Amino acid sequence: MRKFISFPKVEGDTSRQAHADLPAGTYERELGKEGFFGPATHMYHRHPPTGWTSWEGPLRPRAFDLVKLTAGDDRSPWSAPEILANAAMRLRYWNLSGGMPDLARNGDGDELLFIHAGQGDLYSDYGHMAIAAGDYVVLPRGTMWRIDCAAPMTILMIEATGSSYRLPDRGLVGAHAIFDPAMLDVPAIDDAFRAQQGDRQWKVRIKRRGVISTVTYPFNPLDAVGWTGDLAPMRLNVRDIRPLMSHRFHLPPSAHTTFLADRFVVCTFTPRPFETDPGAIKVPFFHNNDDYDEVIFYHAGDFFSRDNIHPGMMSFHPCGFTHGPHPKALQSMLTPKKPGTDEYAVMIDARDALDIAPAASAVEFTGYADSWKTSP
Numbered sequence: 545m546r547k548f549i550s551f552p553k554v555e556g557d558t559s560r561q562a563h564a565d566l567p568a569g570t571y572e573r574e575l576g577k578e579g580f581f582g583p584a585t586h587m588y589h590r591h592p593p594t595g596w597t598s599w600e601g602p603l604r605p606r607a608f609d610l611v612k613l614t615a616g617d618d619r620s621p622w623s624a625p626e627i628l629a630n631a632a633m634r635l636r637y638w639n640l641s642g643g644m645p646d647l648a649r650n651g652d653g654d655e656l657l658f659i660h661a662g663q664g665d666l667y668s669d670y671g672h673m674a675i676a677a678g679d680y681v682v683l684p685r686g687t688m689w690r691i692d693c694a695a696p697m698t699i700l701m702i703e704a705t706g707s708s709y710r711l712p713d714r715g716l717v718g719a720h721a722i723f724d725p726a727m728l729d730v731p732a733i734d735d736a737f738r739a740q741q742g743d744r745q746w747k748v749r750i751k752r753r754g755v756i757s758t759v760t761y762p763f764n765p766l767d768a769v770g771w772t773g774d775l776a777p778m779r780l781n782v783r784d785i786r787p788l789m790s791h792r793f794h795l796p797p798s799a800h801t802t803f804l805a806d807r808f809v810v811c812t813f814t815p816r817p818f819e820t821d822p823g824a825i826k827v828p829f830f831h832n833n834d835d836y837d838e839v840i841f842y843h844a845g846d847f848f849s850r851d852n853i854h855p856g857m858m859s860f861h862p863c864g865f866t867h868g869p870h871p872k873a874l875q876s877m878l879t880p881k882k883p884g885t886d887e888y889a890v891m892i893d894a895r896d897a898l899d900i901a902p903a904a905s906a907v908e909f910t911g912y913a914d915s916w917k918t919s920p
């Protein structure tokens with residue numbers, strides 16, 4: 545951890561405990577560095593910091609309705625449209641039906657697949673693994689793989705360009721909290737894997753530096769009879785995540801970190817009860833996460849802090865402004881109408897500015913920045 549200049553000071557009316565017991569009639573905003581781990585100040589405002597009346601210029605909260613993306617040549621992951629990208633990360637949204645006729649191999653970085661919809665079978669160097677909605681699948685860089693769909697699949701692909709996925713340090717809560725590492729499944733050399741082996745011709749579509757090369761074999765190169773080691777694809781379903789929570793303190797999104805790569809993190813929001821302490825806030829606090837661009841992909845459920853959002857949408861909050869709950873969620877900041885959240889969402893926080901690809905611009909919900917307005 546880097547050393548920061550630290551000089552805790554108090555000015556005016558504040559709470560002594562962040563996210564709880566706010567001065568009467570105020571709205572709390574966290575101004576923070578290093579993605580909720582660095583220096584931070586909590587400021588108590590008379591008005592919601594998202595109470596803007598208009599936006600001009602390119603910086604604004606964005607939302608994309610990826611459900612509207614129509615499939616092109618959807619049988620290769622490398623044809624899936626890019627959504628957002630920077631030098632360390634590349635997001636694609638892939639509609640796959642039937643199955644992949646060829647093997648894929650990513651020479652640019654580890655790939656994280658998040659299965660938004662459908663089910664199928666993943667075949668890789670390491671064997672066979674069934675995959676279904678809600679699964680994360682980490683594919684180490686260089687793995688050869690393909691998917692056969694049992695039902696059409698929609699997959700969010702998150703490439704860790706030039707780096708590797710890791711699990712976060714569990715710190716005070718220990719190695720078995722959130723999900724036990726024993727819950728991570730790996731492929732098996734099973735009957736289904738053996739059945740797909742054989743001597744017909746197979747092509748491998750390799751992506752390196754964004755360009756595809758094709759290698760042809762006179763046999764199926766997924767022909768292992770065994771493997772041993774600590775590098776393999778792994779699967780984790782979001783329903784097997786047991787989220788951290790406190791009944792007295794609204795935890796920051798970083799408590800929900802699932803995977804780390806260089807210069808970005810992947811967090812998972814899963815259903816959890818609301819805080820019960822009368823003074824604790826129950827919705828995400830207003831914040832500017834000043835070192836990160838924030839992306840959320842909405843997978844399933846009712847998104848309690850966001851209006852006008854449905855499964856398959858993606859919000860994008862670039863660094864540089866304050867964001868927080870929509871007005872309806874704000875009304876229930878201290879007294880929610882239901883006992884907990886029922887949402888599943890994948891959050892990606894990127895240290896470097898993300899570029900919006902044309903496919904995303906084409907399905908942008910342009911009224912998103914206006915959705916915080918309390919009156920038209």
Ligand SMILES: [Fe+2]
Nearest residue numbers: 833838861867
């Ligand atoms: Fe945020």
